[in-house]
Amino acid sequence: MFSLRRWWERHGVPIVVTGLVLGGVWLLRHTQGSAIAEIYYWVSRPFQGEPQGVAIARLTSARVRELEQQLAEVQAQNDKLRQLLGYLEKQPQAIAAPVIGRSADSWWQQVTVGRGEADGVRVGAAVSGIGGLVGRVVQVTPHTSRVLLVSDPASRVGVAVSRSRDMGYIEGQGSLEARLQFFEKVPDVRPGDAIATSPVSRLYPAGLTVGRIKTLNKEKGAAPEAIVELTAPLESLEWVLIYPPRVAKESQNANALP
Amino acid sequence: MKSMLRFRTAKSQRWVYRLLNGLAIAGSVLLCSLLLLPRLPGIELLGIVPNWLLIWVVAWSMKRPVWQGMLAGAVLGTIRDSLSAPHSHYPIHLLSLTLVGFLTARLQKQRYIQEDFISVALIVFAMNAIAESIGAVCNFWQGFREWEAVWRDYQRIVLTSSLLSSLWAPVLYYPLNRWWQYIHALEQSGGK
Incomplete structure (x- = not known):
């Protein structure tokens, strides 16, 4: 009994720490590293560039806007025709x-x-x-x-x-x-x-x-x-x-x- | 009474060192994991970044027993698996980094190799080549691609990543090694 306690006093902490590490890593594997991805998000947040609105504005050049208007026109016609056919799907955002x-x-x-x-x-x-x-x-x-x-x-x-x-x-x-x-x-x-x-x-x-x-x-x-x-x-x-x-x-x- | 007090302070001091060491280990592993995701200018080459977790495993296993090297390899390999391939059938990095931990700890550097930056860089180069070869074989076995495509990618990946890893190895190895030497010296003096 005494020798078992001595043994535990000597090796208990390394065993517990190793077990905790292995358990944590298994959890990380199970969640596909989501904890690391989250930490990465918060660390890299200051470098992530402009907010969503500005980025969308930059993505949309004049030419794209012109094409979009043409497309909207065609889509409107298409929607009308589909409505006539009886199925109008909602466009996802x-x-x-x-x-x-x-x-x-x-x-x-x-x-x-x-x-x-x-x-x-x-x-x-x-x-x-x-x-x-x-x-x-x-x-x-x-x-x-x-x-x-x-x-x-x-x-x-x-x-x-x-x-x-x-x-x-x-x-x-x-x-x-x-x-x-x-x-x-x-x-x-x-x-x-x-x-x-x-x-x-x-x-x-x-x-x-x-x-x-x-x-x-x-x-x-x-x-x-x-x-x-x-x-x-x-x-x-x-x-x-x-x-x-x-x-x-x-x-x-x-x-x-x- | 006095000696008992000294014993207790020594013991609590040792606990502080251990806690600090644990924090340093966890912090450096986290930093290495985070560094895998971005492509920072100067670190990246052809879209490939150094294998930071492998460098860490090599630095760790250099002066430690074989089982500790393998354990660290398994833990860091699992971390990298969790970050990289959700659809992979094999725990590729778990296998490769455990082997790297085993081989590095078995190298017996004190006897055969002088411990300096050059030898660390060489060991990292060789270990990375081994790890990427295991990666290539597992990739082929999964059957997503034909042998020629895997071979073509393998040549590009193994050279670039081994070169980059060995060049960046001292950046990680030097501070970690110094820190562990420092902690070891403190524990030795504190324990007496």
């Missing part, structure tokens, strides 16, 4: 977020943005920037969220060729080029064609610009392949727009029904 951190590992393509759960960001939200689709929110903390970029090898996005409406999906390759795999055996596609998110995608809003076809490889395998040049400047992102996820909304509606 996007949240502007500053990019405050990059991937903590060279193998994965992620960014950390400075808006989180407290600002209405949810896991699964689509993220776009100047130039087009950027990625998808994979984790949120109260003030930050982690975005998996379209260039990440684990990312898959359903897309359609804007000209011919042929569909497929793109996989990231860790660079500014992604690989497009078509569902059709003989897709109507040629280099230079614009690629946008698919209208049947459940994860992304339809029609977000993704990129442009760079090269085509019709020989490869059962379904043809293409290399797509992503239009969003993923390596120099400063601000992004986060869209509420479509799936969550639909599933909420589904839950509401008996």
Whole structure:
């Protein structure tokens, strides 16, 4: 008994401290490092640049405003036609977020943005920037969220060729080029064609610009392949727009029904 | 009575040192974790930053027993895993940093290698190359990418990150090593 107490007096503290450290780290792993992301948010807050309003104003140049007005005109017409058809969807409100951190590992393509759960960001939200689709929110903390970029090898996005409406999906390759795999055996596609998110995608809003076809490889395998040049400047992102996820909304509606 | 009092003050002093040391350890690990996220000018090269947590594990394991090196590697590896890959099937950094802790502690530097900045930088370079190789193999196993793509990225990542890590290693190693020497000396004198 006495020797056990002696032993505990000598080794008790290191054992307790080691246990606490291991427990804390396990918790950190379980929450995907949200504590560190939060601390990082507060430390980097003074360097995060101008408030949301100013940034949005800067994002919106005169040319963009002109195009937006044209688009609003077309959208209004479109809404009218849809109303006639009997379904008018509410357009979701996007949240502007500053990019405050990059991937903590060279193998994965992620960014950390400075808006989180407290600002209405949810896991699964689509993220776009100047130039087009950027990625998808994979984790949120109260003030930050982690975005998996379209260039990440684990990312898959359903897309359609804007000209011919042929569909497929793109996989990231860790660079500014992604690989497009078509569902059709003989897709109507040629280099230079614009690629946008698919209208049947459940994860992304339809029609977000993704990129442009760079090269085509019709020989490869059962379904043809293409290399797509992503239009969003993923390596120099400063601000992004986060869209509420479509799936969550639909599933909420589904839950509401008996 | 007097000797007992001295014993008690020595004991409480030792507790203060331990607390300070714990704070320094936790603070430096937190700083290293935070430094992984931003791309600060001068530290970044081709979008890659030094492997700060690996430098920390090497600095820690240099003069410690093997189990302590491995434990630190496992803890810091888990921290980095939690920060980097939510969709990864393997705890890549847990494996690689535990191995780094083990190897560094087993190196027996006192016997074979002189302890200076150059040797620390070399050890960090080699350990980072090993860690990134494990990362590449795990990445290939996960099946997200083909072998050629992993190989192409591996060459770029391993060279840049090893070079950057070894160049920045003294910045972290020097203060940490000095601090642990200082604490060790204080504990020795306080304990007597």
